[in-house]
Amino acid sequence: MAYPPLTDSAFDVAFWMLDRALDDNEYLNPRKLHRLLYLAQAYFAVANAGHKLMPATFVADPDGPVEPTLFRAFAYSRPRVDLQTIPERGTQLLDSIWRRFGAHSTDHLTKALKRHPPYADAFAEGPRAEIELDAMVAFYGRKQTATQGIGALTDSGAPHIEQVLRPRVMRSQSGKPVNVHQWRPRSLKEN
Template sequence: MPAAVDSVFELAFWYSDRALDDNEYLQPIKLQYILFLSQAYFAVAYNGKKLVPAIFVADDVGPIEPSVHRAWIRGRPIFEGDVKLSNDVRIFADSIWRRFGHHSAEYLAKMCQRSPCYRTAYQRGMRGEIYLEEMRDDFTRAHDTPAVEKVVKPKIMRSHKGKAVAVKAWMPRKVVVKK
């Protein structure tokens, strides 16, 4: 299944720009946690679809995306291109930022490290891959993390009568065939 964003760097730069808009410094490690939470909550909200084409691994400091981690090791790298995110992805990323952007890196580290998918990957070995299916399952249960309904706000539009209504893309339910 293709990812919603062409590159993990586009989302990383979007979050960096969003932090600057709020007059905040986005620590490189905090960016890692925000990206991890974005991928996990997107998988929950969109039935297992990937937000970014990236692999997250379990490191001592928490879940990281190795390419972004390497690029941001000394701060924000120089990027000449435009950040191209669809409107739906921008709304989603903004919801993640509004929910988690104000927390400290330490708080986000503890929250991410308590997630069962991180602990399972860490037990597989240093830099063990955190599988998207495990992320989706763990964040669906929402034991130590906020439920997706508290993170991703519904899109509000007006009905033909002018009433405000929450809308979302139609997702057909899975049909289980009994044998």
């Protein structure tokens, strides 16, 4: 059974990222935008049992993962589109992706992502082959060993979802701030 994506459009997510970069007085170039969108889609699917953050398909472009519809729409300038508000669980994930990966250079993100199996396997099929969401979930959702660079985006690995998602801060019954994460049951493979 396929579930609908959290957002109505990939434009909602792209504009959120662009606006967040502007809020931080940074320029977000198109290549880096696509790398961050790719990571957002992957980590959202890991955190939400394979559900998509946005109705988007990423392809293995020779330059790295790209969402072709957004690529064309942003070719000359920022397009005029009606945007919808992203639900809180989406903005929480996007904020976590921005904080975790936004400081990386475009080249670092591109080099690392091109060596990750979801991209590499799709590119081996041919340029512009679709990067399967299941492959993204399998790779970005796995636990890492110390040799894979725990917590780092490296050529051979990526941080586990628990190292990417920032916890929400809520108040306990006594008013004390506590960190909370979305509950994710362990899969049978982890037992």
